Amino acid sequence: MALWDLENADCITIMGSNMAENHPVAFRFVVEAQRRGATVIHVDPRFTRTSALANIHAPIRSGSDIAFLGGIIRHILEHDLWFRDFALAYTNIAHIIDPGYRDPEQNDGLFSGYDPETHTYTHDTWQYAGKKVMSSIAEHRVQSQEKDDGEDESMAEGPPPTDPTLQHPNCVYQIMRRHYARYTPEMVERATGCPRATFQRVADEIARASGRERTHAFCYAVGWTHHTTGVQIIRAATIIQGLLGNVGRPGGGILALRGHASIQGSTDIPTLYNMLPTYLPQPNVFHEHATLPDYLRVETPATGWWHNFPKYVVSLLKAWYGLASRPGNEWGYQFLPKLTGDVSQLPMTMAMVDGVVRGQFVLGQNPVVGAVNSDLVERGLSKLKWLVVRDIAMTETANFWQKGRLVQRGELAPQDIGTEVFFMPAALAAEKAGSVTNTTRLVQWHDAVTKPPGDSRSELWFMFHLGRRLKELYADSTAPRDAGLKALTWDYPVIDGDGEPDADSVLREINGYTVADRKQLHSYQALKDDGSTACGGWMYSGIYPADGHNLARSRKPDGPDGPGSHLGWAFSWPSNRRTLYNRASADLNGQPWSERKKMVWWDESKGQWTGADTPDFVLTKRPDERPDWSKRPHGMDALGGDAPFIMEADGKCMLFVPSGLKDGPLPTHFEPPETPVRNPLYGTQHNPTAKLWKRHGNELAPPEDPRYPYIFTTYRLTELHCGGVMSRVAPHAAELQPEAFVEISPELATELGIAHLGWTVISTLRGEVEVRAMVTERLRPFTIGDKLVHQIGMPWHFGWEGYARGAIANVLLTITGDANTSIHSTKAITCALRPGRLPNPAGYRR
Amino acid sequence: MSGAEHPGRAALDNIDAALRQRPDPEGKALSRAVEYLSAWRDQMIGARDPALAQRLAHVNAAISVVMATNFPLGETPWSELEKARDWVALAVSRNDPASKAGV
Numbered sequence: 009m010a011l012w013d014l015e016n017a018d019c020i021t022i023m024g025s026n027m028a029e030n031h032p033v034a035f036r037f038v039v040e041a042q043r044r045g046a047t048v049i050h051v052d053p054r055f056t057r058t059s060a061l062a063n064i065h066a067p068i069r070s071g072s073d074i075a076f077l078g079g080i081i082r083h084i085l086e087h088d089l090w091f092r093d094f095a096l097a098y099t100n101i102a103h104i105i106d107p108g109y110r111d112p113e114q115n116d117g118l119f120s121g122y123d124p125e126t127h128t129y130t131h132d133t134w135q136y137a138g139k140k141v142m143s144s145i146a147e148h149r150v151q152s153q154e155k156d157d158g159e160d161e162s163m164a165e166g167p168p169p170t171d172p173t174l175q176h177p178n179c180v181y182q183i184m185r186r187h188y189a190r191y192t193p194e195m196v197e198r199a200t201g202c203p204r205a206t207f208q209r210v211a212d213e214i215a216r217a218s219g220r221e222r223t224h225a226f227c228y229a230v231g232w233t234h235h236t237t238g239v240q241i242i243r244a245a246t247i248i249q250g251l252l253g254n255v256g257r258p259g260g261g262i263l264a265l266r267g268h269a270s271i272q273g274s275t276d277i278p279t280l281y282n283m284l285p286t287y288l289p290q291p292n293v294f295h296e297h298a299t300l301p302d303y304l305r306v307e308t309p310a311t312g313w314w315h316n317f318p319k320y321v322v323s324l325l326k327a328w329y330g331l332a333s334r335p336g337n338e339w340g341y342q343f344l345p346k347l348t349g350d351v352s353q354l355p356m357t358m359a360m361v362d363g364v365v366r367g368q369f370v371l372g373q374n375p376v377v378g379a380v381n382s383d384l385v386e387r388g389l390s391k392l393k394w395l396v397v398r399d400i401a402m403t404e405t406a407n408f409w410q411k412g413r414l415v416q417r418g419e420l421a422p423q424d425i426g427t428e429v430f431f432m433p434a435a436l437a438a439e440k441a442g443s444v445t446n447t448t449r450l451v452q453w454h455d456a457v458t459k460p461p462g463d464s465r466s467e468l469w470f471m472f473h474l475g476r477r478l479k480e481l482y483a484d485s486t487a488p489r490d491a492g493l494k495a496l497t498w499d500y501p502v503i504d505g506d507g508e509p510d511a512d513s514v515l516r517e518i519n520g521y522t523v524a525d526r527k528q529l530h531s532y533q534a535l536k537d538d539g540s541t542a543c544g545g546w547m548y549s550g551i552y553p554a555d556g557h558n559l560a561r562s563r564k565p566d567g568p569d570g571p572g573s574h575l576g577w578a579f580s581w582p583s584n585r586r587t588l589y590n591r592a593s594a595d596l597n598g599q600p601w602s603e604r605k606k607m608v609w610w611d612e613s614k615g616q617w618t619g620a621d622t623p624d625f626v627l628t629k630r631p632d633e634r635p636d637w638s639k640r641p642h643g644m645d646a647l648g649g650d651a652p653f654i655m656e657a658d659g660k661c662m663l664f665v666p667s668g669l670k671d672g673p674l675p676t677h678f679e680p681p682e683t684p685v686r687n688p689l690y691g692t693q694h695n696p697t698a699k700l701w702k703r704h705g706n707e708l709a710p711p712e713d714p715r716y717p718y719i720f721t722t723y724r725l726t727e728l729h730c731g732g733v734m735s736r737v738a739p740h741a742a743e744l745q746p747e748a749f750v751e752i753s754p755e756l757a758t759e760l761g762i763a764h765l766g767w768t769v770i771s772t773l774r775g776e777v778e779v780r781a782m783v784t785e786r787l788r789p790f791t792i793g794d795k796l797v798h799q800i801g802m803p804w805h806f807g808w809e810g811y812a813r814g815a816i817a818n819v820l821l822t823i824t825g826d827a828n829t830s831i832h833s834t835k836a837i838t839c840a841l842r843p844g845r846l847p848n849p850a851g852y853r854r
Numbered sequence: 855m856s857g858a859e860h861p862g863r864a865a866l867d868n869i870d871a872a873l874r875q876r877p878d879p880e881g882k883a884l885s886r887a888v889e890y891l892s893a894w895r896d897q898m899i900g901a902r903d904p905a906l907a908q909r910l911a912h913v914n915a916a917i918s919v920v921m922a923t924n925f926p927l928g929e930t931p932w933s934e935l936e937k938a939r940d941w942v943a944l945a946v947s948r949n950d951p952a953s954k955a956g957v
Contacts, residue, residue: 125878127878128928294922294927294929347927348919348922349918349923349926349927350926350927351921355921355925362885362888362892363892364889364891366896701881702881703882703885704882
């Protein structure tokens with residue numbers, strides 16, 4: 009949903025985010041919604057400024073989000089509060105699941121298909137009865153082979169079986185009712201620590217913001233994602249929104265608050281190892297990806313929008329390899345490196361320790377502060393042959409060899425570290441042109457307003473010249489592995505004497521063009537799989553539809569009487585669309601659910617969809633159009649005019665997910681890998697598919713370990729930014745937050761004899777830090793079952809550089825990964841806490 | 855690192871240990887295998903001998919497979935690890951000057 013669409017919501021739940029402090033610009037739309045009468049709910053372990061401005065603050069123990077959201081799902085189902093017209097028509101609530109499906113309620117926390125030896129699931133029993141559903145393409149696709157040849161053709165043979173009466177025992181509705189039956193208010197209280205009356209108030213408010221006239225929005229940030237169940241937490245919110253009809257509608261949706269500039273862009277045009285630009289799966293050597301025809305055959309879903317997949321792949325290859333991309337060489341497909349395993353940041357941190365990584369580039373990151381298990385990161389860096397760090401000021405990562413914790417502790421000596429560090433000055437945002445893509449998928453262009461000082465250069469400059477020099481270096485190579493580098497188009501014009509590349513030309517390439525006459529493409533709908541079009545990222549196509557027409561530059565907001573979608577302000581991918589799946593803002597007949605909540609509708613006189621936003625649908629597909637199954641329809645022909653969720657195989661919102669998730673078709677409460685309590689719902693303690701890497705230096709405390717009785721969470725501060733460098737070196741920001749601290753409740757402080765501003769030591773199995781205490785009622789103990797559980801929290805920006813210094817919180821964290829995304833856990837581990845100081849504090853007491 | 859004189863052999867021992875422990879090996883054996891293979895690779899790179907190019911390519915491939923087993927994407931590639939094990943064994947068993955030197 010669009011950020012500014014929040015003001016159209018009747019209720020907003022902020023969960024997994026301290027939005028007022030960490031997204032203050034975005035939060036003004038929450039304030040505006042509240043001014044218009046919306047109820048604002050903040051669900052969070054701490055009482056923050058977001059809580060202070062909310063109508064309801066619901067405290068929950070870190071790591072118990074699914075228990076809380078599951079309780080809301082139960083509340084909606086048991087009290088029949090769901091938006092029936094919406095959910096019956098647009099979700100898979102009536103779909104019938106394979107008879108072999110078994111629920112965690114029948115198997116103590118495990119779904120059917122679990123292999124205890126490999127800790128993985130097979131999806132066969134999660135399918136629609138008699139069907140094989142291929143998931144929407146996303147990063148998980150590189151992790152599993154979903155389709156053998158032709159398997160998902162069943163989706164082109166007819167619609168999945170349904171029971172609109174919802175009486176079939178294996179329809180999604182009945183499965184969900186059984187699955188969430190035990191998520192009662194009492195259980196929610198027991199699992200989360202949230203008083204049941206508060207939970208009940210939240211559930212009532214959320215359920216009330218539903219129907220034709222009212223909508224509800226969720227806002228979240230890394231407080232949801234940074235768990236071993238992160239994907240499933242978001243899924244739980246999806247189920248709530250699907251049931252309440254709060255997807256694709258004004259003021260309805262789930263807003264992913266992006267943490268820093270262009271974090272959205274870095275997954276769109278990815279710095280991730282497992283995706284090609286705009287969410288095309290990286291080929292995998294262990295899958296049927298040996299040739300381009302193989303890759304396209306197994307990765308192209310039979311039905312839905314992703315059936316266009318080949319057009320996007322071939323156009324990308326044309327953009328990257330130009331004249332070297334030909335029909336006779338699979339359009340250059342063999343130039344692409346193929347994946348073998350998980351080479352995301354967390355495994356690679358461990359691989360560095362093992363000595364396999366010889367060199368590393370660090371750009372716009374400070375992993376010694378920002379990555380989990382900082383001591384292990386330092387150990388890894390010390391094993392490198394070379395390290396390149398580009399930043400605007402000295403970082404902890406660049407001088408770990410001199411001032412690092414391991415050096416301070418005497419475990420490493422600078423003279424014994426063989427890593428050659430190249431520290432290069434980087435340009436600030438205002439010193440370079442380019443785009444940022446952030447919340448709302450909004451791509452905004454900015455110009456350079458001044459030249460960077462001295463030898464400081466932009467990232468684009470660095471990458472361009474690095475690539476150029478590498479191509480020169482390998483120009484004479486005949487090795488097949490170098491062919492891709494040699495073939496890469498790398499002809500961006502430079503615009504000044506320093507050799508700064510023209511960022512505009514990069515965006516034009518991402519937009520796409522016709523190969524024959526180099527004309528800019530107006531939209532991704534113009535892309536072809538015959539080599540006649542080139543496009544660096546299909547979802548961005550349309551951002552630069554004509555020479556001199558960069559839509560990311562647009563700055564025309566709607567006036568007070570305008571539609572409020574602000575289509576003239578920058579560009580939201582795809583197609584400058586602000587609300588995805590906005591076909592759902594109209595009823596089955598294509599008319600708005602209500603005048604108050606109108607967004608996109610069918611205009612019978614024009615024979616097309618129209619409205620305040622760019623319609624997310626085939627423009628001329630009538631609402632009453634239905635697939636002609638006698639023709640075995642594929643692609644969008646297999647979706648009727650009543651199927652708004654066009655990226656899914658049958659166009660329906662998936663309350664129950666038959667394919668694509670590694671850890672189950674429904675969200676289920678598991679405890680974090682480290683926790684002071686037992687799972688109150690199942691004998692299965694933690695997510696059985698979570699990535700837990702057992703190794704020296706990354707040990708996990710067992711559940712209820714008396715040595716580590718407290719829950720520890722990390723968070724950000726308004727005044728400092730991420731890994732901290734750019735704000736800790738700024739005197740005014742540093743003065744506002746001068747040093748690290750830990751927040752402790754008065755109850756715990758009294759129990760342990762810790763004074764406000766007194767020194768404390770926090771320990772985990774990974775390390776320990778000393779830090780001053782902030783004793784505050786913003787944190788309260790939780791009663792979990794019959795146990796009092798204390799939680800403490802610490803900001804993670806600090807390190808030993810800059811003016812504002814202090815202990816690195818991430819020293820305490822462990823490397824674990826969500827089963828679907830490998831994202832780390834920063835929000836719920838266990839720790840010990842004591843008053844006093846370390847005998848030899850590493851690097852901070854200078 | 856014990857086994858540093860014959861890192862290829864040490865790597866092989868650890869790959870064998872991981873294969874014996876399947877389907878749920880301790881990460882330790884695979885990590886050590888990667889560690890020894892990496893040391894072996896670095897020795898070859900340091901030798902700057904074009905004659906070692908093919909063997910270096912095989913060791914690099916073996917590193918990829920052992921890492922894929924340690925950090926799999928989805929299914930653990932056990933059968934590929936068995937093949938990688940045979941490559942490593944073949945390289946270790948070659949009776950040439952480089953092999954005698956542990957390279």
